[in-house]
Amino acid sequence: MKTKQPGQTPEFLSTNLKENLETLSLLLNDPSDLTTKVLQVGGSSYTSAIVSLEGLSDQLMIKEQIIQPIQQNPEQFAASNEDVRQVLHEIENRMISLQITNRTRRWDEVIPVILSGDTILMMEGTDEVLLIKSRNWPGRSIEEPQTEALVRGPRVGFTESIYTNISLLRRHIREPNLTIDPHTIGRRSNQSLAVIYIKGLTNPELIEEVNRRLKSLDLDYAPESGTVEQWIEDSFLSPFPQILNTERPDKVTSALLQGKVAILLDGTPFVLLLPFTFVSLLHSPEDYYERWSIGSLIRLLRLAAIGITLFLPALYIAILSFHPGMIPFKLVFSIAASREGVPFPAVIEALLMEVTLELLREAGIRLPKPIGQTIGIVGGLVIGEAAVQAGIVSPIMVIIVALTAISSFAIPSYSAGISFRMLRFAIMIAASFLGLYGIVLTFIMICIHLMRLHTFGIPYLSPVAPSIQHDWKDMFIRVPVTWLTRRPLFMKPQDIHRAKKR
Known part of the structure; x- marks a missing residue:
């Protein structure tokens, strides 16, 4: 068996388990926190390997819901006469209760999964692996926003976990058309980024332009959403911010329901809202409470x-x-x-x-x-x-x-x-x-x-210039909420009605 040399990045996995483990260690530069558990499937001769990164994966969950079920002795594997792919299928459907995100044969799909904290299950005799959800990233609990305090309003703020932040938005907007477009940013960091909008409400041209700018980004690492903001804004020479950042879920919810787009980056509690106009400088969620x-x-x-x-x-x-x-x-x-x-x-x-x-x-x-x-x-x-x-x-x-x-x-x-x-x-x-x-x-x-x-x-001066008098109801003066039955027209929403007149 030939050992892979540095620089020879394989495209597909091998059917040899030992070779796959050596290749994985080589691709990850032999990390000290890589945990590998080689075990037999039940009482059979089928050999499997559970691989994860300590600190990013829930080791207790892996032990109780992956390793222990596989080490049981189901009767169907005792004779060891089933095809290994069929055994892998049985493990996926009958043994593991955790979410199986995918099956793959490609190394370029396996490596990001490992580095994200998920677990992979390999078996001797097959070049397919199971990708299993087991992320357990360290993070803080949900707290009150530090930079946007209100006298009256929710006491909930975003955290550094993009999945927690998405769940907070889904809690506010229980709408099947709430759409999440996933992106990966950073050549070396491979961070998760999500573009969130309401399909059927947000202007499709705005969504297309946001996704186009994000896909054109080519950088090593985005330490904070402010880096993304500076790369995608229209005029970097302007002293005025063109994208709003906030850590309040209620503020993002209100913006999404106006037809705006939210950008969430993993690792920061600050969510980007766009487009952002000058009039928005005067607005705060408390104005509507x-x-x-x-x-x-x-x-x-x-x-x-x-x-x-x-x-x-x-x-x-x-x-x-x-x-x-x-x-x-x-x-x-x-x-x-x-x-x-x-x-x-x-x-x-x-x-x-x-x-x-x-x-x-x-x-x-x-x-x-x-x-x-x-x-x-x-x-x-x-x-x-x-x-x-x-x-x-x-x-x-x-x-x-x-x-x-x-x-x-x-x-x-x-x-x-x-x-x-x-x-x-x-x-x-x-x-x-x-x-x-x-x-x-x-x-x-x-x-x-x-x-x-x-x-x-x-x-940037909408709805002042060009003048859209309908949107002046919620500009410098806020009229009663019973009069705010339509969304801002300058956003060009597909659905302009948000309430019925009383």
């Missing part, structure tokens, strides 16, 4: 928060440096008194405080949770107070920076909040050179960019 007046007020507050985050420091710089005549007479003396002794112009003062705040925010995230919040609060108070006492910044600048920071946290999407913080610095610099004209010009440039931006064929 409260009465329409409360939801509308909260959305208007978020819209105001976006304006404050983007323009408040820039307006302070522009008015103080170029347009002091716009300041009310009494307020001029108050500002002048607060800035007495400050050695820096308004733009340097604002940049110093904004950069300091960003550093404190980043430090609070990286530090251990028990002291992270303390550092953020105490650090901000101490540094702000010390800077005012030292005459480096004025008290009014501390107020403006604090209000800006609070407003940035009111934006539901964390990625969008970062984008607005980036743009805030650009607007501040424009205001330092051209005053209010710089702010207006920058705002016009942002609007032009948003008008030109698309996400999977959908205009």
Whole structure:
């Protein structure tokens, strides 16, 4: 018997069990966690081998539901006169109660199964093997989402297991048309990825485009769904996110029922939702759990928060440096008194405080949770107070920076909040050179960019531009849910009705 040499990858299994075990060990580079159990089938002369990876497979399940049934002594195998393929068929149908995913003769189908935590059963005299479900990956239990807390709503969040996440979605959507398109991503990682949508509701062109982009990916490893997001988004140069990420099953459920597509990647609790429009920045699941007046007020507050985050420091710089005549007479003396002794112009003062705040925010995230919040609060108070006492910044600048920071946290999407913080610095610099004209010009440039931006064929400013007045019912103001009887038309759903009018 010839031993396979490295580089000579066989295509099909052999009928020789020993040769198959040697080939498997060679293809896996002789891993130390590979467990192989060679045993006889019942009291017969048929030899079989149970192969799995320790740590990824449920060893107790393998012992109780695979090895023990095979080691029993059924009468039909005592004479050892049956064809080995018939014996394998009997094992598959009568002995093993676990799910048999497939039979195969190909090594390129066996290797991914082993590396995924499943078990294979080989037998002497046949080149067919059974692929048996036995995955038992380590993972955390279902918990409340950490990044999307709500006052009212479900306390359930996704986990790092794609199968658990799919089950959470099926629990919310008990619909036979809920379709799951499986993909494998990563040349070396071979990670599981799923595209989920509702067949008969989601636009087929959107589904086709999503699958096309995913199939075109050629990378070694996707450590997080953010990697997939960056590869498939329309414009990687845009500061605005074009794909929404969330760890809330209720949010994904709502998006799927609107005709959107969800992408689940194994190993991360963050699910991608697409297409994602600018108006979605203002939306949160909690908007629909409260009465329409409360939801509308909260959305208007978020819209105001976006304006404050983007323009408040820039307006302070522009008015103080170029347009002091716009300041009310009494307020001029108050500002002048607060800035007495400050050695820096308004733009340097604002940049110093904004950069300091960003550093404190980043430090609070990286530090251990028990002291992270303390550092953020105490650090901000101490540094702000010390800077005012030292005459480096004025008290009014501390107020403006604090209000800006609070407003940035009111934006539901964390990625969008970062984008607005980036743009805030650009607007501040424009205001330092051209005053209010710089702010207006920058705002016009942002609007032009948003008008030109698309996400999977959908205009980013839909339903504002192009204007679809029907969808304005659930835009900046949310009308009562009894009026929301149709899905958003800009998504081009195949079924536009979601409720009957009362």
